Structure formats: structure tokens, C-alpha cells
Amino acid sequence: MSTIENDATEATDLIEAPSATKAGRPGAFRSFFLRLHFYAGLFVGPFLLVAAITGGLYAVAPSLEQWIYRDYLHSDTRGDFQTVAEQIRAAQQVRPDLTVTAVRPAAGPGDTTRVMFTDPTLSSSSERQGVFVDPVTAEPVGELTVYGSSGALPVRTWLSNLHRSLLIGEPGRVYSELAASWLWLIAIGGVVLWVGRYRQMRQRSSSRARLFSVDRSVSGRARTRNWHGAAGMWIAVGLLFLSATGLTWSKYAGDHVSEIRSALSWTTPAVATDLAAAETAAEHGDHAGHGHGGTPAAALDADAAVTATSISQVDGVLAAARAAGIGGKVEVSIPAKADTAFTVAQTRQPWVLSNNSVAVDGATGTITDESWFADWPLAAKLSAWGIQLHMGTLFGLPNQLVLLALAAVLVTVIVRGYLMWWRRRPVTGARRVGRPPVRGVLTGLPPAAAVAVVVAAAGVGYFLPLLGLSLLAFLAADVVVGAVQHRRAEMR
Numbered sequence: 411m412s413t414i415e416n417d418a419t420e421a422t423d424l425i426e427a428p429s430a431t432k433a434g435r436p437g438a439f440r441s442f443f444l445r446l447h448f449y450a451g452l453f454v455g456p457f458l459l460v461a462a463i464t465g466g467l468y469a470v471a472p473s474l475e476q477w478i479y480r481d482y483l484h485s486d487t488r489g490d491f492q493t494v495a496e497q498i499r500a501a502q503q504v505r506p507d508l509t510v511t512a513v514r515p516a517a518g519p520g521d522t523t524r525v526m527f528t529d530p531t532l533s534s535s536s537e538r539q540g541v542f543v544d545p546v547t548a549e550p551v552g553e554l555t556v557y558g559s560s561g562a563l564p565v566r567t568w569l570s571n572l573h574r575s576l577l578i579g580e581p582g583r584v585y586s587e588l589a590a591s592w593l594w595l596i597a598i599g600g601v602v603l604w605v606g607r608y609r610q611m612r613q614r615s616s617s618r619a620r621l622f623s624v625d626r627s628v629s630g631r632a633r634t635r636n637w638h639g640a641a642g643m644w645i646a647v648g649l650l651f652l653s654a655t656g657l658t659w660s661k662y663a664g665d666h667v668s669e670i671r672s673a674l675s676w677t678t679p680a681v682a683t684d685l686a687a688a689e690t691a692a693e694h695g696d697h698a699g700h701g702h703g704g705t706p707a708a709a710l711d712a713d714a715a716v717t718a719t720s721i722s723q724v725d726g727v728l729a730a731a732r733a734a735g736i737g738g739k740v741e742v743s744i745p746a747k748a749d750t751a752f753t754v755a756q757t758r759q760p761w762v763l764s765n766n767s768v769a770v771d772g773a774t775g776t777i778t779d780e781s782w783f784a785d786w787p788l789a790a791k792l793s794a795w796g797i798q799l800h801m802g803t804l805f806g807l808p809n810q811l812v813l814l815a816l817a818a819v820l821v822t823v824i825v826r827g828y829l830m831w832w833r834r835r836p837v838t839g840a841r842r843v844g845r846p847p848v849r850g851v852l853t854g855l856p857p858a859a860a861v862a863v864v865v866a867a868a869g870v871g872y873f874l875p876l877l878g879l880s881l882l883a884f885l886a887a888d889v890v891v892g893a894v895q896h897r898r899a900e901m902r
Contacts, residue, residue: 440602440603440606442863443599443602443603444599444603446595446599447596447599447600447603448831449884450592450595450596450599450884451596451824451827452828452831453880453884454588454589454592454596454880455824455827455828457585457586457588457589457592458589458592458593458596458820458824459821459824459825460576460585460589461573461585461586461589461590461593462817462818462820462821462824463817463821464569464572464573464576465573465652465813465817466813466814466816466817466818466821467569467572467573468566468569468570468572468573468801468802469802469810469813469814469817470802470810470811470813470814471562471565471566471569471570471802472566472801472802472803472806472810473807473810474565474566475562475563475565475566478563478565479554479563479565481551481552482522482542482551482552482554482563483521483522483542484520484521484522485520485521485522485544485545485546485551486520487544487546487547488519488546489546490546491516491545491546492545492546492547492548493725494513494515494523494724494725494728494742495721495722495724495725496548497513497515497523497525497543497545497548498510498513498525498721498724498744499721500543500548500549500550501525501527501541501543501550502525503550504541504550504553505527505539505541505553508527508528508529508539509527509528509713509717509746510525510526510527510717510721510744511526511527511528511538511743511744511746512525512526512538512741512742512743512744513525513526513724513741513742513744514526514561514739514740514741514742514757515545515728515740515742516545517738517739521545522542522543522544522545522551523542523543523544523545524540524541524542524543524556524561525540525541525542525543526538526539526540526556527539527540527541529555532555534557536557536558537555537556537557537567538555538556538557539553539554539555539556540553540554540555540556540561540563541553542554555567557570559757559758560758560801560803561741561757573586574586574659580661583660583661584661584876586656586659586660587657587660587661587662587663587664587876588876588877588880589656590652590653590656590657590660590663591653591657591660591663591874591876591877591880592877592880593649593650593652593653593656594649594650594653594654595877596649597642597646597649597650597653598646598650600639600642600646601642601643601646603639604621604639604640604642604643605621607639608620608621620636620639620640621640621643622640622643622644623640624636624637624640630833631829631830631833631834634826634829634830634833635826635830637822637826638823638826638827638830641819641822641823641826642823644819645816645819645820645823648812648816649816649820651796651799651800652800652816654796655796655797655799655800656800657874658793658796658797662874662875662876663873663874663875663876666873671789671790671793674789675787676787676789676790676793677790678765678786678790678793678794679781679785679786679790680767680781681751681753681767681768681769681779681780681781682751682769682778682779683743683745683750683751683752683753683769683779684749684750684751685749685750685751685771685778686749713746713747716745716746716747716748717744717745717746719748719772720744720745720746720752720772721744723752723772723773724742724744724752724772726772726775727742727752727754727770727772727775728740728742728754729775730770730775730776730777731754731768731770731777734768734777734780735766736754736755736756736766736767736768737756738756738757738759738762739756739757739759740754740755740756740757741754741755741757742754745772751769751770751771751772751778751779752769752770752771752772753767753768753769753770754767754768754769754770755767755768758798758803759803760803760804760805760806760807760809761804761805761806763783763795763804764782764783764784765783765794766780766781766782766783767780767781768780768781800813867881
């Protein structure tokens with residue numbers, strides 16, 4: 411069957427919503443979603459396409475870095491481990507110009523120990539210089555820049571920045587926030603349209619009604635639309651998840667998310683490290699600072715002496731934390747102040763659903779504060795799991811492959827959406843592109859529904875500023891186009 415024949419056959423399949431100029435008509439809501447879905451997909455599609463491609467690459471980054479940096483992360487040496495303190499001192503020989511702040515001891519044979527230093531020459535406060543040490547020989551094997559609490563190495567950091575900001579810094583974050591802001595709305599609109607089409611075809615007892623599969627009896631634009639709709643249904647829930655979790659990293663909407671979490675006490679609990687006021691700090695969930703602002707030479711020497719003392723205590727601190735129940739791979743902070751406790755916290759690892767941590771007094775080995783994942787608020791747990799799922803670290807390689815597949819399917823959905831639009835172009839006449847859905851859908855809604863839509867749009871626009879601004883831009887452009895069309899019609 412030819413493309414033209416298929417399109418003619420599908421003319422009654424409610425592909426194009428009829429005009430919604432009469433308030434309250436049954437097709438008004440579908441017309442509204444159709445026009446919103448069309449314009450959002452048309453103009454936001456490029457942002458979503460870039461986000462899908464870069465996100466798919468970032469999804470497999472944890473596995474990539476295990477392969478690329480194998481010589482840093484793993485060792486073939488077998489035998490008894492040197493003390494963690496000796497390993498830290500070995501790392502200090504590599505970077506005597508920097509201050510050690512934390513260590514991630516080797517968890518077992520074949521792993522290396524990662525010693526982290528503050529480095530004022532690095533571009534971000536979230537970056538640290540890491541020296542990797544063979545735990546058996548206490549010999550350094552190399553150094554790399556480490557990013558964030560996830561301990562991302564350069565390749566994963568680069569892919570993360572590509573996905574988050576296109577490597578252009580804060581201005582580039584606008585693209586990712588715009589994509590995340592619209593993704594959920596486009597996904598919901600697509601589901602509403604596809605389910606509505608399916609139900610109406612079932613009401614006509616059409617054997618061609620498909621919800622999660624493709625009607626292979628058609629070709630051309632009809633086949634493209636079936637792939638677009640069925641694939642979109644399969645990934646809709648995943649897209650909602652990516653949108654919700656992605657917004658937590660955004661610049662503007664992310665601030666609103668943080669405010670809500672703080673107001674509802676949904677923030678991630680943290681142990682208190684101020685030994686002088688441990689009880690008060692524990693009540694408020696504060697951290698003692700580790701700053702090294704402008705200090706005289708004598709003070710710097712004193713800080714260096716405290717750091718040296720802390721290093722000598724690290725093995726006892728680690729043993730105390732293990733005895734308290736902190737298992738698996740951990741990161742141990744190295745205090746630079748005498749009145750600051752060590753923090754021993756579980757790191758994010760595949761198939762580990764908890765992030766427990768304790769504060770330990772290095773002088774006595776006493777647990778001064780603790781934070782158990784089981785005691786976290788449910789929202790804080792869900793947030794932690796959601797972030798790890800989004801990053802592809804919660805369930806290891808299966809998690810990464812699912813995200814990669816989700817990104818690949820999203821790319822095909824976007825591409826097929828553009829193909830549908832392109833194939834709607836007339837074969838004759840002056841128009842060179844596909845015709846958009848009819849205008850006037852908002853006026854076609856019942857008055858109460860139209861007001862509700864406007865109020866909801868305003869609320870969503872406040873919480874998601876880039877979504878609100880782009881929606882206003884779409885509306886303004888639509889009004890201008892409508893005015894031009896009306897003027898041309900009057901002149902004829």
C-alpha cells in the first residue's frame with residue numbers, strides 16, 4: 411500500500427483533531443493536547459534529542475571508567491594490606507603541596523586505595539585530586555581528578571558535564587533544564603493522545619487498534635505514527651522518572667525543589683562533626699567547616715600537625731566504624747581541626763541501597779553521631795535512590811543498559827515525530843512543511859476547564875520557570891501567526 415493510500419485510509423483514525431471552536435465539544439481536550447504536544451515536540455525536540463544522546467553516553471560512563479582507568483582502580487598485587495595511614499603517607503609523597511581531606515580504603519583484594527586532596531587550582535569546588543595507592547605495597551600507581559560524592563573520574567565527569575551543560579558552563583544548563591521541564595509534559599500529552607486514539611478505534615471494532623505494538627499492515631506515515639506512539643507508550647514511565655530526577659540538578663527548578671525538601675524536612679540527614687558542640691549540632695543536622703582561609707604560617711603549621719595526627723588515627727577510626735556496623739566501601743574524612751570528628755560514610759555502590767554514616771572522635775574512637783539509612787525520611791530515601799538510578803549506579807550494568815535503551819528509544823521517537831510532521835507536507839502548493847493542528851483549542855474548552863488550564867499553567871510555570879517562559883513564547887508566536895492568517899484571509 412502506498413503512502414498516499416495509507417494516509418487516506420487513516421483519515422478517519424482521528425489523526426488530526428477536528429477544530430475545537432465550539433466550547434465543550436467532546437474533541438476539545440484532545441485538540442488541546444494535540445496542539446500542545448505538536449508544538450512542544452517540534453520546538454523542544456532538538457533539546458530532547460541532545461539530552462537523550464548525551465544521557466545515553468553518560469548512562470554507561472561508570473562501566474567505561476572501570477575499563478579506561480583499570481590500572482588506577484585495580485591492582486594485581488596480592489598479600490596483606492599496609493595500614494591505611496601508611497598508604498595515605500605514600501600518597502602525600504606524590505602531592506606534598508596539597509592537603510589530604512579524605513581516603514577511600516581498598517575494600518578487598520584487587521582494589522586500590524584512593525586518597526583525596528584539596529587542590530585550589532581545580533576549576534570546581536566539587537573536584538579533588540586523587541592519588542591511587544596499591545594497598546599491599548603502599549606504592550602510588552597514579553593520580554586523577556575526582557569529582558563529587560560519586561567519585562567520578564575524568565571521562566565520567568566530562569560526559570556528565572556534556573549532558574548537563576554542553577561543556578559551556580552555567581549558560582548550557584538552560585538546555586538541560588528546558589529539556590527536563592518539557593519531557594514530562596510531552597510524555598503525558600503523548601500518552602493521552604495515543605490512548606484516546608486506541609479507545610476510539612476499539613469503539614469502532616477496528617482490528618487495527620494497537621496500544622503497545624505496531625500495526626505492520628500499514629506503511630508510510632501511518633507506520634511511522636504507529637512506531638512513534640507504541641514506542642512512546644513503552645518508555646512513558648521512564649521519561650517521567652528522568653524528568654523528575656533530572657530537574658533536581660537544574661538551575662532554576664532545582665532551587666525550588668531544594669526549598670520544598672528543606673521545608674518538609676526531606677533533606678538528606680548528615681552527621682555532626684563538631685566535637686565541641688556535638689549534641690547541639692546533631693539536633694540541627696549541621697556540619698563543622700573545614701575551611702583553610704587566610705591564616706598565618708604558624709596556624710598553617712598547626713593545621714599540618716593536626717592533619718598528621720588525624721592520619722595516624724585513621725585506622726582506629728575505621729575499625730570503630732566497622733564495629734558500629736558501617737560495612738562495604740567507605741570514605742573516611744581526614745579532619746584538619748582538633749575539634750572536628752572523622753566522618754566514615756558508605757559510598758554509592760551498585761546494589762547497595764543504604765548510605766549509612768557515623769562520626770568518630772579520633773582521639774578516643776568513640777562514635778559521637780550516627781546516621782542510619784533506615785531512619786531517613788521516606789522522601790530522602792526515594793531521592794537518594796532516584797539520583798542513583800538516574801546516574802546508572804544503583805543496580806550497576808543492568809541499570810546502565812536500561813538507561814541506554816531508554817535513551818535510544820527516545821531518539822527514535824523524536825526522529826519519527828519529525829518524520830510524521832515532514833510527511834504531512836502537501837505534495838502541491840506553496841506550503842513546504844507539514845500543516846500544524848488547528849488553532850483555537852483553548853477557546854474550545856469549557857470555560858471552567860479553560861480557566862483551570864490557565865491557572866495550572868501559571869503554577870507549573872512558577873515552579874518550572876523555563877517551562878513557563880517557553881510556553882508563553884509558544885502562545886505569543888501562536889497569537890502572532892493567527893493574526894497574520896486572519897489578516898491574509900480578510901485581504902483575499
